[in-house]
Amino acid sequence: MSIRLKLTMWYSTLLAVTLLIFGVSIYLFVNYNTYRDVKSQIQEQLGRLQIVSTVDFFNGGLNLNLSNRFEGNNVYVQVASYTNGYLDQSDNLKRADLQLPVPDLNKEIKQGYVPLRVDKYQFLAYQMPLKLKKSNETVGVLQVAYYTSPLDNYMKNLRTILFFSSLAVIVIAFTIGLFIARQALRPVKNVIQAVTQIKNGSNLSVRIEREGPNDEMGRLTDTLNGMLERIETTYNELDDAYKAQRRFVSDASHELRTPLTTIRGNIELLERMWLPSLEAAQARIEGKHGDADKAMGSLITESNVVLTREAMMDVAAEAKRMSGLVNDLLSLARADAGYEMEKHEELLLPLVEDVARRAQLLPRTAEWRIGDLSPIEGVTVFAHADFLRQLLFIFVENAFKYTPAGYVELRALKSGNQAGIVIKDTGIGMNSDEIPHIFERFYRADVSRGKTSGTGLGLSIAKWIIDEHSGSIEVSTREGEGTTFIVWLPLTFLDKSNQV
Template identity: 65%
Template sequence: MPIRLKLTLWYSGLLAVTLLVLGVSIYTFVNLNTYRDAKAAAMEGLNSNVRYSLPPDGDPRGIEIFFGLGARFDRSVFLQAVNYETGGVVRSQNLQDNNVKLPYPKQSNGIKEGYVKMKVGDTPLLAYQYPIVLVGKVVAVVHSAVITRQEAQYLTDLRTILIFSSVGVVLLTFVAGLLISRQALRPLQGIIQAADLVRDGSNLSVRIERKGPNDELGRLTDTLNGMLERIETTYNELDEAYNAQRRFVSDASHELRTPLTTIRGNIELMDKMWRPSLIAASEDGGDGAMPVITPQHAELTREAMQDIADEAKRMSRLVNDLLSLARADAGSVMEKHVQPLQPLVEDVARRAQMLPRQAEFRIGDLSTLEGAEVNANADYIRQLLFIFIENAFKYTPSGYVELYAKRASNQAGVVIKDTGIGMNSEEIPHIFDRFYRADVSRGKTSGTGLGLSIAKWIIDEHGGSVEVSTRESEGSTFIVWLPIAFPDQSNQV
């Protein structure tokens, strides 16, 4: 059953019960007040016009009852007395004139004094019933009655009006309740449609139209729209993560396949080169004969072994980078200690001088790091700086690479500046993506495209940040900012 029908039925039922109680109360109140004059006339007629006498011997059959209707009343009063001992019935003159006998109880047992309703033909009457008791026994009963045709008709009309008006109000309320509840619950239809679309996965960008006041349904709509927005954002992030993972696996496979292909090619070359010599030596000298090593064979062997060693180192670096990223994805927590930053940067600068390069390496002013301590892992900080320095050497075929430091607020910055090939502004948002390499350098310089991804992870783990400024053919500048654990206010600039 739809919820709007349930609500309408509940409201209509509650209204019906309310109208029933109200109608019964009104009818009872009007009924009491309508018969008030009739009751007064019947009581006064009994008190003013009924006389009876008991016989001296106490024989109930000798009771005499007299009706005196000499007094005038606002309405006609009909009097009747019944003697249960003799069976005689005494009626007032107006009853005799109309040849009418009022109904009375056939048995005297259980007769009580009070008002009773009776009917003669189609004429309704209200009578005051008065039993005459002798020696603990009802021997006669007297009725003083008045006609209540007008009161009965009035109450009948009132009852009819109350019933039909109540039924009409309930029906109108039911119809109006259906319309109102339909309008009030209209936002639920939008909610259902949006939920169906989300369930089917056809459109996660759907939003529920916001109408009406800021009531419960309005707030529910806002809450669901916020939830749908978060679901869409999460879904898109998962989709992007899935695509990134696919690219990662594809690129990693490609990067690993390249050195393996080189190694296999060199091994096959060595096999082809040495196999004829081994066969010839075996034919000439028999078992255990040594092949003839020519200068050409020795040179080719040395070159092949060098290629194998280089590609093995490349694979080792790639595997180490992949392991570092795997630890980052697994939520690996670095072990960090508060330590001075200046000795770490000076050690990296000293070792960087021995790296292979074509550009000049300049070590600038590092004194601004004096007294600066950071909560860091020394090994990862060294790896971080070497990544930026090696990248600068790699993409700077001429000119210079400079390393210096700066301070700002509660942070210490290490600057790596080069005059290399640079990048365009569209590439900057992607340089920290895994396996991403700028188009201007793709295929011209060796690398896996994982270094900056690892650097970004190290920076994030230390609560730092990185600034990048670059221009094509003019070089790039990277500033690695690390928060100072115990900043010395006097040294800040």
């Protein structure tokens, strides 16, 4: 429920309660004053009535002193005897040819006001039982009644008027309240629109339109505009720094590739040139190892040659590792720069088979298994072939790296219009809580940190390649039992056997 509707509902509820209290108060006040006048007339009439004697009452000679009767057209008097059934009425009651209901003698007759109804006429009557002084026996009843039908109709109409007028006021107030609330909360609507525009776009220069006086909403608008200005300034500074960082990584990667390539080339050249001599020196050292006294000088010289060979091999290994790191950084720099791959329709099966063949040559201690690849036979994907090979090699190399024993398996799946490439290993696995973080840059799971070498960039690059191919990645793992990655890629063609 919106604030506008809540405010209107609260206001309308408060108004309804106020009108209810006010209407009930008015009704009770009018009702009390109206029937108080009626009762005063009845009491005045009672004061003027005189019953002649008890003897006359028993003999049927009960006589109302009509000369003292209160002359009111709406006041009626009736006296009834329970001993002989005698009934005496005032002249106006006789002319109206009406008889007030006589209470049953078998029931207790209480003195006081009671409502009476005769046909369609309403009366308010004061009943007084007539009793003998000696025996306290009830021998008759005196009834002084006031005709209240007009008053009852008046009170009924008053209730109707109060109800419908209050209802009309509430409806009108609710409608006006909605309008007033909308006008009062218009600055909030402007705030929501501006924030939504910023959230859905990248333009932080949007500001909230300032309307109305310098009230709370106006000050809130000014505060939010100031906050947005600071956010824009900070964002622009961070964006400039991030762009400078991306340029630095990209430029540094490009600059480092050339000297690393030169170093690796020269090391490989030296290894080819010196390899025969180094191997011969190694053989002589092994033969003279037990005769140190005869050829100490020669042994030291040849040992230096062997150490030189080992140093060259270390340099070559580190240069290779640095080349891989630079290539990874260059790939991430391309991703940050919004590099768009040039993709074409590629047959998926030959590409996967090529990766499977070349993976056999990777350094590993686990068994390499190639599973069923037939599900992707005859289908194509819209892809960049080199990057797709790089993607699969990243997962395969990771599997070999974290699987000291057991096996690594590559197989294929197909589900609907997607193809799945499964890379499964029986390695060290990882905690399931770490899965959301493994594609972050430089992140390495705790179970592998310190045990295996790596930079933590491979899966970040893999995630970028998957996103560029509109694919998805599925991960299932258990610590100590292995990990399974499934790379899902959308297909551009399904073989005819699966077409409907």
